[in-house]
Amino acid sequence: MHRFLITALAGAALMAASATQAAETPEAPAHDWSFTGLFGTYDRDALRRGFQVYKEVCSSCHAMKRVAYRNLGSIGFSGGEIAEIAAEYEVEDGPDEDGEMFFRPARPADRFVSPFENEAAARAANGGAYPLDLSLIVKAREGGADYIRALLVGYRDEPPEGFELNVGMYYNDYFPGHQIAMPAPMVEDQVEYEDGTPATIEQMAEDVTVFMTWAASPEMEARKNMGISVLIFLVVLTGMLYALKRQIWSDVH
Amino acid sequence: MTTRTWNNPIIRWIDYRLPVFSFMDHHLVDYPTPKNLSYWWNFGSLAGITLVIMIATGVFLAMHYTPHVDYAFDSVERIMRDVNYGWLIRYLHMNGASMFFLVVYIHMFRALYYGSYKAPREILWIVGVLILFAMMATAFVGYVLPWGQMSFWAATVITNLFSAIPLVGESIVTWLWGGFSVDNPTLNRFFSLHYLLPFVIFGLVFVHLWALHVHRSNNPLGIDTKGPQDTIPFHPYYTIKDAFGLGAFMIFYLGFVFFAPDFFGEAINYEPANPLVTPPHIVPEWYFLPYYAILRSIDFDIWFVSAKLIGVIAMFASIAVLFFLPWLDRSPVRSARFRPIYKQFFWIFFLVCILLGVVGKHPPNDPVFGGVEWFQYIHLGKITTAYYFLHFLVIIPLIGWLERPRPLPESISTPVTRRGLAAEGTA
Numbered sequence: 222m223h224r225f226l227i228t229a230l231a232g233a234a235l236m237a238a239s240a241t242q243a244a245e246t247p248e249a250p251a252h253d254w255s256f257t258g259l260f261g262t263y264d265r266d267a268l269r270r271g272f273q274v275y276k277e278v279c280s281s282c283h284a285m286k287r288v289a290y291r292n293l294g295s296i297g298f299s300g301g302e303i304a305e306i307a308a309e310y311e312v313e314d315g316p317d318e319d320g321e322m323f324f325r326p327a328r329p330a331d332r333f334v335s336p337f338e339n340e341a342a343a344r345a346a347n348g349g350a351y352p353l354d355l356s357l358i359v360k361a362r363e364g365g366a367d368y369i370r371a372l373l374v375g376y377r378d379e380p381p382e383g384f385e386l387n388v389g390m391y392y393n394d395y396f397p398g399h400q401i402a403m404p405a406p407m408v409e410d411q412v413e414y415e416d417g418t419p420a421t422i423e424q425m426a427e428d429v430t431v432f433m434t435w436a437a438s439p440e441m442e443a444r445k446n447m448g449i450s451v452l453i454f455l456v457v458l459t460g461m462l463y464a465l466k467r468q469i470w471s472d473v474h
Numbered sequence: 475m476t477t478r479t480w481n482n483p484i485i486r487w488i489d490y491r492l493p494v495f496s497f498m499d500h501h502l503v504d505y506p507t508p509k510n511l512s513y514w515w516n517f518g519s520l521a522g523i524t525l526v527i528m529i530a531t532g533v534f535l536a537m538h539y540t541p542h543v544d545y546a547f548d549s550v551e552r553i554m555r556d557v558n559y560g561w562l563i564r565y566l567h568m569n570g571a572s573m574f575f576l577v578v579y580i581h582m583f584r585a586l587y588y589g590s591y592k593a594p595r596e597i598l599w600i601v602g603v604l605i606l607f608a609m610m611a612t613a614f615v616g617y618v619l620p621w622g623q624m625s626f627w628a629a630t631v632i633t634n635l636f637s638a639i640p641l642v643g644e645s646i647v648t649w650l651w652g653g654f655s656v657d658n659p660t661l662n663r664f665f666s667l668h669y670l671l672p673f674v675i676f677g678l679v680f681v682h683l684w685a686l687h688v689h690r691s692n693n694p695l696g697i698d699t700k701g702p703q704d705t706i707p708f709h710p711y712y713t714i715k716d717a718f719g720l721g722a723f724m725i726f727y728l729g730f731v732f733f734a735p736d737f738f739g740e741a742i743n744y745e746p747a748n749p750l751v752t753p754p755h756i757v758p759e760w761y762f763l764p765y766y767a768i769l770r771s772i773d774f775d776i777w778f779v780s781a782k783l784i785g786v787i788a789m790f791a792s793i794a795v796l797f798f799l800p801w802l803d804r805s806p807v808r809s810a811r812f813r814p815i816y817k818q819f820f821w822i823f824f825l826v827c828i829l830l831g832v833v834g835k836h837p838p839n840d841p842v843f844g845g846v847e848w849f850q851y852i853h854l855g856k857i858t859t860a861y862y863f864l865h866f867l868v869i870i871p872l873i874g875w876l877e878r879p880r881p882l883p884e885s886i887s888t889p890v891t892r893r894g895l896a897a898e899g900t901a
Contacts, residue, residue: 259733287551357551360736361744397754437744440554440561447562448732452725459721466714473509473706 246397249364249371252427256366256434259449262442263435268296270414271432274425276306277412279355282347282403284335287356288436291329296435303329310334348389350402359430359437366434371395373426376405478504501687506705507712508693510886514588515691516719517581522679523720524574529672531567539619541665543658546621547746565735571613572738573727575761578606587820589808590692596800598685603796605678610762610793612671615664617759622743627756629656629664635769638783655749696809697882704886755837763834764827765789768862770838771855788859795866802866804874807882815877816870823865829858 255264272293275285290307294300307327312334315322327334335354337343344351362368375394380386390400410420418424435441478499480486489495538557540549553560582602585591591599618629633650637643652659690699699705706712730737738760742753758766772785795802810817838852 287548287555292555357744361741363741365741444561444565444732444735448728451728451732455721455725455728459718459725462714462718462721466718469710469714473711 246399247394249367249395252367252370254366254431254434256431256441259445261445263296264431265297266416266418267428267431268435269298270416270418270424271428271430271435272296273412273414274407274429275355275432278407278425279429280333281336282343282352284337284352284354285333285356285436286335286354287332288439289330289332290327292439294329295439300329307331348402350389352403355433355436357437359434361437366430368395369433370426370430372401373406373430374422501708502713503707503709505687505708506690506699506702507708508691508699508704508886509706509711510693510695511691511712511715512694513715513719514580514584514694516716516723517577517584519716520577520719520723521574521581524570524577525672525675525679528567528570528574529676531563531570532669532672534563535567536669539665541619541662543621543661543747546619546661550620562731565731569727569730569735569738571616572730572759572761573723574609575613577723578609579761582606583824585692586823587810587817588692588694589696589803589805589810591800592803592806592808593800594689595685595692598682598689599800600797601678601682601685603793605675605682606793606796608671608675608678612668612675613759613761615668615671618661618664619668620743621661621747623745623747623751623753624740624743624756626656626747626749627753628758629660631756633660635782635786635789638780638786640783692808693886694809694811695883695886696807696812697886700885700887757835760831760835763832764830765792765834767830767834767855768792768859770834771852771859773838773852788863792862795863799866799870802874803870805877805879807879812880812882813873813877814880816873819865819869819873823862826858826861826865829854830862833858 255261255267275283290303293303293306298306307329310327310331310333311324312327312331313322314325317323336352337346340351359365359369364371372393372395375396377392377394380392380399384392384399386392387400390402391404392399393401407422407425409422412420412425414420438444478496480489480495485495535553538549538553538560540546550564553564555561557563585599585602614628614632618625633647633656636650637647639646648654650660651657652663693699740757740759757763766789769785769789772788773781774784775781776784805813805816807813810820833851833855836851838855839850841847842849842851842854
């Protein structure tokens with residue numbers, strides 16, 4: 222057994238050694254989220270504010286095509302509100318009986334309407350850079366929500382002394398290589414929160430990150446809920462199986 | 475074996491014509507099993523159950539999955555978001571792959587420690603290695619199906635390995651791809667193979683069990699059973715022990731499924747495949763890391779043979795060498811409990827396998843220890859790769875020759891009853 226421990230410790234030491242030297246881009250600071258941990262849930266107020274930030278700020282460039290307007294129901298929007306939000310957007314439909322394509326207001330069943338027709342149009346409008354779809358961004362990045370939040374607040378007006386910034390790029394503390402094509406996306410009081418929360422950059426970054434985390438893992442609350450019941454059941458069952466095993470084996474030992 | 479007579483007339487009628495009930499009785503109920511199996515012997519049944527879970531969840535995933543480059547990623551996301559409990563089925567399948575390898579690796583290290591590959595169980599062992607090969611192929615093509623960034627680039631890197639074959643390599647790669655790059659035909663055939671191979675594994679598992687039931691399980695002492703006093707019927711003793719083990723395993727497995735479903739995955743695979751953008755680090759799933767380390771450790775040509783070809787050969791040889799293990803190990807003693815030297819080297823080998831995994835995870839030119847620039851992962855990889863083969867080709871044959879094993883107990887029941895007698899004596 223002690224040999225096994227030595228093995229494990231040696232492995233752990235190696236991992237630790239490599240983790241320290243890989244820190245060229247600083248690791249995003251861990252943030253205190255409501256959705257981490259065994260019983261974590263999404264903060265409904267933060268989700269609502271986060272959606273507002275996405276809608277009023279991010280969505281002018283970034284699509285979120287895997288989320289449907291109807292999905293907003295699961296974060297506390299009423300049917301009426303959802304229909305109203307959807308109706309603000311136009312989707313192409315058709316062909317009609319004359320064989321013509323036409324535009325109609327979006328319905329709750331539609332997915333979030335993308336700001337650009339296609340990647341080429343998005344690049345043309347953004348100086349050649351492609352604003353990524355944000356549906357899965359929290360799951361698609363090492364560091365997840367912590368990284369996304371840090372990135373959103375990690376801009377500097379001026380790069381540090383001696384850093385060569387390419388034309389049209391911006392300096393960000395947390396982006397790998399520090400050169401990012403997205404300008405600092407938010408300014409103080411850019412949105413006016415319905416619930417009166419002051420819209421600082423920090424606040425908006427946190428809220429919109431919560432919203433993007435939900436967009437990437439909308440099943441999380443159902444998953445953890447079910448997980449708790451399943452694990453309680455399994456622990457009890459396994460405990461009983463162990464007792465039974467002891468009893469059945471009592472005549473062998 | 476005594477043939478049971480069945481009381482139920484329907485069972486008797488069927489069993490007379492097709493003896494399924496006698497078969498099950500013989501192999502799952504009455505089946506004489508060494509009485510001293512430890513919990514390390516649970517992992518065989520766990521592997522079998524994991525295979526069934528993988529096939530079951532896979533069948534349901536296939537009902538909703540679209541094997542087309544334009545729709546594959548979206549169809550997986552649809553499973554995650556819109557299919558009822560689709561996220562559960564998909565996370566069970568995704569984490570099930572990791573669990574399958576974990577369980578099988580433990581199962582194999584147990585066989586290595588207790589000499590389960592030795593006569594008369596050589597074919598049992600060889601079929602087991604074939605199962606590992608089939609699992610690796612299945613896992614590889616399965617990983618490509620979600621068509622994320624790592625799916626695409628893993629497919630590109632691994633299929634490109636075949637281009638190292640002299641003369642026909644390039645043609646073979648084109649043939650594997652069904653075109654001139656990893657594209658829709660590749661995804662289509664990988665889906666087809668991913669549905670086929672699990673049933674090949676299933677067939678191999680059947681052969682594995684067939685071979686197992688001829689000479690029956692090895693045991694921690696590594697000595698043959700000498701009679702009924704050494705064995706107990708499989709049911710209820712090992713059915714309950716396996717059920718308990720399954721419970722404990724499910725807590726572990728479902729803990730990941732429900733609370734850390736992406737723990738084993740690469741974040742970048744949640745970005746759709748993009749042939750124009752190579753991810754900064756292409757790394758395989760954890761269960762392939764040691765082989766990947768071996769592949770990358772060979773960065774030198776030998777005469778006219780390219781480094782790439784040697785690397786590919788070394789990678790396949792790292793598993794193929796296991797086929798020859800029963801003949802490389804000349805020691806007549808099975809269990810490492812009675813092999814003081816082998817036992818030490820077993821743990822060194824185990825450590826080397828873990829280290830190979832660590833090497834596979836890191837870029838080759840990163841230093842292993844912060845501040846020691848000259849010692850990079852490529853160097854650790856070369857040392858551990860060399861040791862891996864040294865273990866099988868030199869160390870194991872030498873130990874078999876030089877080692878003086880400790881005396882074996884007379885029978886399985888002797889040490890047990892002696893301890894029992896001693897306990898009685900003191901009472």
